[in-house]
Amino acid sequence: MPDCFIRWEVTHHKDNSNGYxxxxxxxxxxxxxxxxxVVDSQEKWEKLxxxxxxxxxxxxxxxxxIGLQFTESINNFTWSNGVQASWTKWYDNEPYFTDxxxxxxxxxxxxxxxRTSDCSNRHHFACSYE
Structure with a gap:
């Protein structure tokens, strides 16, 4: 497979009605x-x-x-794979209350x-790998 193609697999975890x-x-x-x-493109967002x-x-x-989290030390959002966010799909007036x-x-x-969320709130989640 050529280097320009990335295989991105994603799974949605919803087995706990209380969330995580x-x-x-x-x-x-x-x-x-x-x-x-890591939902860092329109294509990945549509697939998820x-x-x-x-x-x-x-x-x-x-x-x-999803794997996006605010990193205070750089005052920006970083993906769970360590890469700083460049593509996002923020709702109006987001990010909100990043403090x-x-x-x-x-x-x-x-x-x-x-949408931003307090990290202790409970939601379903999605995992991915490339």
Whole structure:
């Protein structure tokens, strides 16, 4: 396979109706040899959205954590693979309250746009690997 093609696999974890904190989700992904989903392009966002909804854009059980987190030391958002974010899908007026909301979720009520969240909030999550 040519170097210009990247295989990106993503899984949606929704097996706990109470959801998971960001840290719990991160730990589960790492146990599987993955990271919280790195959604760093329009194509990856569309693929994850499809996986979450099962192809039906009106069906979604809950918000979904992704691997984007605010890093205070650089005053910017970094993906769970350590790469600083360059592509994002923020909702209007986001990122919001980064002094307390360091984690990011896909919000089901705003067409799966990126929304900041307190990391102790409980959501479903997605893992990915390349």
């Amino acid at each position: 904190t960001w840290e719990e989700a991160d730990t589960i992904c790492k146990k599987d040899g993955k990271v919280l989903a 959205k499809y996986v979450i909804t099962g192809g039906n854009r009106y069906t979604a059980p809950a918000d979904v954590y 307390t909301r360091h984690c990011v979720r896909l919000d089901i009520y705003t067409d799966y746009s990126f």
